[in-house]
Amino acid sequence: MEDLEIRAAVAGDVPAIVGMLADDPLGAQRESPDDLTPYLTAFERLSADPHQHLMVAVRGDRVVGTLQLSVIPGLSRRGATRSIIEGVRIHADERGSGLGTRLIEWAVDASRDLGCVLVQLTSDRTRTDAHRFYERLGFEPSHIGFKLRL
């Protein structure tokens, strides 16, 4: 198997990232991979914010995974900066390969390098496999995640 590279996403990666976002039981209902315009606009917003890190995992010349790491300063916990992981997706061909672990380990190491003392993420209640995965990596399911659609 070819070597894996984890690097910052570029605009040319957007179609592959959107493909992975849509190839998912929840994503299938809320993504529109046939119209990339809103995604490219969002990519510009992401690129303009130095505290957002949209990453891709690349094997050979194929994008096989993605996640977004956001760095959030704050006052609580003695002025702790925390990171938030969002949008973790692994290409269907690579599931079970350990790539998810590699990506999350990358995010944890990067968070430490960026001065964060806490990494957090939320996972839909229905993604029970993901919950076991995060617990194996040391994450504690200590919170309830609430969402309000506007």
Added chain:
Amino acid sequence: MEDLEIRAAVAGDVPAIVGMLADDPLGAQRESPDDLTPYLTAFERLSADPHQHLMVAVRGDRVVGTLQLSVIPGLSRRGATRSIIEGVRIHADERGSGLGTRLIEWAVDASRDLGCVLVQLTSDRTRTDAHRFYERLGFEPSHIGFKLRL
């Protein structure tokens, strides 16, 4: 009762904010209100990031509530920008006064004005009163929130 103002926090508000963070069953274990240095450093980091909104609710000349609103662009959900609410605290004298509702309604309105299509937050599993409060305001407890301390 005097009128309430919700405004961006300034450095002079930090002691009152830290006092509220520490006056809490969970915060009492992890804050250090006698040493404001790390909080003032964190306030500088917050102030330097235009996507962070640390707010205070002020009645008369007293800070009686606080929250932090973070704006996070992203690719998922058709390039949705979302907001995250963190660090919601209401002064002990004001609990049950409706101030929490006022603050969250402010955050929801501000999120909409900032182009967000989703507002999210996590709440410790032990804060069952807070869970009922967020559900009353329309938030859905659809996710599990995971944390990893570094």
